[in-house]
Amino acid sequence: MFRFILGDSMKRTLSAVAAVLMTSTAFTALSFTAPAFAETVTIDLWSRADRSGPLRAGNIVSAAEQLNRVFAAAGSDTRVGINLIETNAAGFDADALDLLKAHSVGETPDIAIAAHEWIGSFVEAGFAANLEEHITANAAMYADMIPELWTSVMYKGERYGIPQDSEIRMFFVNNDILRAAGYDQAYIDALPGKVETGEFTMFDWCDLAADTVTKGAAKIGWVHRPNVGPDFQMAMASFGIDIYNDDEAKLQITKQGLTDYYGWLKYCVDNGSLPADMTTYSWDSTHAAFRGGDAMGKFHGIWNVGAQMDSFGLSNEKEYFDKLTWIHAPAGKKGGAPKNLSHPVVYVVGDTENKDLAALLVAMASQHVPNTAHAVGTNHTPIMYGQTAMPEFIEKGWALIAGTPMLKYAEFMPNHAKIGQYNAITYTGIQAVETGEMSPQEAAEMVIEELEIELGDDVIILD
Amino acid sequence: MTPSNTRQATNALLFLGPACLFLVCLLLIPIIVDLVVAFTDMSQTVRVGEFTTDQFGKLVKANPEALLGFELRGSFYRALSLSAVYVVCTLAIFNVTFALILALTTTALPDWLGGLYRAIWLMPRMAPSVVYGLLWLWVVDPTDRGLLNQILLAFGLDPINMKLDAPVTLIVFANGFIGASLGMLILTSSIRSIPQHLFYAARADGAGSLSITRHIVLPALRWPLSYITVFQSLSLLVSFEYIFLIMGPARSTMTMSMLAYTKTLAPGIGSGQYAYGAAITLILIGIGMVSALLLYRLTNMKRLLTRPRIEVQ
Numbered sequence: 101m102f103r104f105i106l107g108d109s110m111k112r113t114l115s116a117v118a119a120v121l122m123t124s125t126a127f128t129a130l131s132f133t134a135p136a137f138a139e140t141v142t143i144d145l146w147s148r149a150d151r152s153g154p155l156r157a158g159n160i161v162s163a164a165e166q167l168n169r170v171f172a173a174a175g176s177d178t179r180v181g182i183n184l185i186e187t188n189a190a191g192f193d194a195d196a197l198d199l200l201k202a203h204s205v206g207e208t209p210d211i212a213i214a215a216h217e218w219i220g221s222f223v224e225a226g227f228a229a230n231l232e233e234h235i236t237a238n239a240a241m242y243a244d245m246i247p248e249l250w251t252s253v254m255y256k257g258e259r260y261g262i263p264q265d266s267e268i269r270m271f272f273v274n275n276d277i278l279r280a281a282g283y284d285q286a287y288i289d290a291l292p293g294k295v296e297t298g299e300f301t302m303f304d305w306c307d308l309a310a311d312t313v314t315k316g317a318a319k320i321g322w323v324h325r326p327n328v329g330p331d332f333q334m335a336m337a338s339f340g341i342d343i344y345n346d347d348e349a350k351l352q353i354t355k356q357g358l359t360d361y362y363g364w365l366k367y368c369v370d371n372g373s374l375p376a377d378m379t380t381y382s383w384d385s386t387h388a389a390f391r392g393g394d395a396m397g398k399f400h401g402i403w404n405v406g407a408q409m410d411s412f413g414l415s416n417e418k419e420y421f422d423k424l425t426w427i428h429a430p431a432g433k434k435g436g437a438p439k440n441l442s443h444p445v446v447y448v449v450g451d452t453e454n455k456d457l458a459a460l461l462v463a464m465a466s467q468h469v470p471n472t473a474h475a476v477g478t479n480h481t482p483i484m485y486g487q488t489a490m491p492e493f494i495e496k497g498w499a500l501i502a503g504t505p506m507l508k509y510a511e512f513m514p515n516h517a518k519i520g521q522y523n524a525i526t527y528t529g530i531q532a533v534e535t536g537e538m539s540p541q542e543a544a545e546m547v548i549e550e551l552e553i554e555l556g557d558d559v560i561i562l563d
Numbered sequence: 564m565t566p567s568n569t570r571q572a573t574n575a576l577l578f579l580g581p582a583c584l585f586l587v588c589l590l591l592i593p594i595i596v597d598l599v600v601a602f603t604d605m606s607q608t609v610r611v612g613e614f615t616t617d618q619f620g621k622l623v624k625a626n627p628e629a630l631l632g633f634e635l636r637g638s639f640y641r642a643l644s645l646s647a648v649y650v651v652c653t654l655a656i657f658n659v660t661f662a663l664i665l666a667l668t669t670t671a672l673p674d675w676l677g678g679l680y681r682a683i684w685l686m687p688r689m690a691p692s693v694v695y696g697l698l699w700l701w702v703v704d705p706t707d708r709g710l711l712n713q714i715l716l717a718f719g720l721d722p723i724n725m726k727l728d729a730p731v732t733l734i735v736f737a738n739g740f741i742g743a744s745l746g747m748l749i750l751t752s753s754i755r756s757i758p759q760h761l762f763y764a765a766r767a768d769g770a771g772s773l774s775i776t777r778h779i780v781l782p783a784l785r786w787p788l789s790y791i792t793v794f795q796s797l798s799l800l801v802s803f804e805y806i807f808l809i810m811g812p813a814r815s816t817m818t819m820s821m822l823a824y825t826k827t828l829a830p831g832i833g834s835g836q837y838a839y840g841a842a843i844t845l846i847l848i849g850i851g852m853v854s855a856l857l858l859y860r861l862t863n864m865k866r867l868l869t870r871p872r873i874e875v876q
Contacts, residue, residue, distance in 0.1 A: 327832070329831075376727055377705055377726055517607065524825075528638075549636070549637065554836075
């Protein structure tokens, strides 16, 4: 291919022109600045306006207030102010792209709240600061962190973020539908154990769901998310697809694994357990299918518990687990290991002159008490082991305590710059197979061709 | 410069200046930016690292057996085919034919009734795109909550799922129902501008309604129909909002404009590939320009734009 390298000044000029013309997403900036003291260090905090997690940013603001009280007690004139840049992006992906655009025109925030899989892009763009030294120097503040969560902030073997919250994605089962289809309590109670041992497979899941439809207990067997997203990774992992090569820091795929995975989806559509038009559902229809009692199963995240309690009219833990069962994504083959997925939101510290101060504020905001206020309020699993012993957690976070052991089987999305493209392309295969447009083999070939062309050297085709 | 020339120049600046500025800022500059970005590696950040033709390379794949040594990549070929089907069907069925039928029938009705029908057909235009999209989602909902299925069930027919079984038909209908109103308005006004005495004379000569339509109305609509065809073709070629609102990023309706949108700005579906999207858009601009020139020639639009031979004082 024809190419020539641009000079730095040309790059800057082109970037500036392009940025002005392309950055169309509006964002609002709210300033929470400290009163004028002798020296005020302003920390720019980038956060998506997300009503489901106001304390993600709020805990940083509280940490700054706490720090200012320390400065005052020490007689120092220095104060820390937080300039909250609250964006109105539709989701974390759109927000991350806005953040990258802002960074590329010199508007780099000191702290950003982001979905963890964007860390690879942030590092490659020169935005994210390496936090290894900070974590080592402040070991006591992070000693209780659930170790698996560190995986979510790793890029090429080093940590570039601090987990802000965690969650677990699993398969939800409606017990009442199983009962109506003739399954007894012993079967329901044994189901999670059978999944853990690999006795109950993904195909058994589809058969079970189809059986409830055949017997008239459910209108729909099971539903998955209706758009591109991380949930599918746990199902792919169940079929042996390890989508990331740690050694080479590249994405990877196997044609056989993909064919098996798509073959399973086709099996589910053909046996009537999965709607063929699942990928054209809206989120509302998807939620309504399960929460309305029409579908036997659904795979999604633990934060659904609150909405499920409301929809099913449940009031406590006992009623909840009588109505619903949680299982991991079963293994693809008998005897295989189950999988699930955690998709943490993380604090990323910008590589700015304030990065040390910003990292300390993140450390303060990540402690047990502030993080529990966020986790319990938004149905997210804890980031520190000790949080599960806190009275507030025990009282209000019973579902989160129940979900924490599931993290043992958790997969994380790779922190690779092109994971979004990878997911979008593999999703086109799901669309093609479920709608009957392609066979699993054809879809796997199409997806691999697309991956090779669009991702180039960033993806390894294993077979 | 004489005062007369100065005045002429000032007048030209006053009258044409805003339009020229509009054209440069909103049409010319975006095309130039698109042209430049298409030949770069811009993605995720808006930084340009190098000039390259890589983005166009993604649209084709090597095939030694092909005439030129390469063939169009599956997804790109599919997007081109879907765009052609979508544009031709929407244009032929709704934006021209149905618009013509609406104009002919509503002008044949009493004024108040014709006006009422036209107002009803204009309602989708008045509604925000999202509302119109949501209404369609409700109409074609695959369950028995959907309006279409409620009607089918009332007649004892089986429910259908248009999003799954007839996705292209669905986007043609959704765009056609809203697109027909523009043609209807233009054609209605053209029919109204035909001198009434021609109709009286035709009636006096014993012409029926069909003859009047064929020999008086249709010839008068030639230029408006040509304009509608050219304008709506280009408009449909780049339209994607209703497709995205109703179908989302579905493979079954991934037209060229949808492909460009999903690769660049659509949230959460692998977007951020600005240079790649710009390359697709550049091809779309090329197709648009060729189509416009072709239609301009085929419909003899040049004659429409020439100065009339007789100047009426």
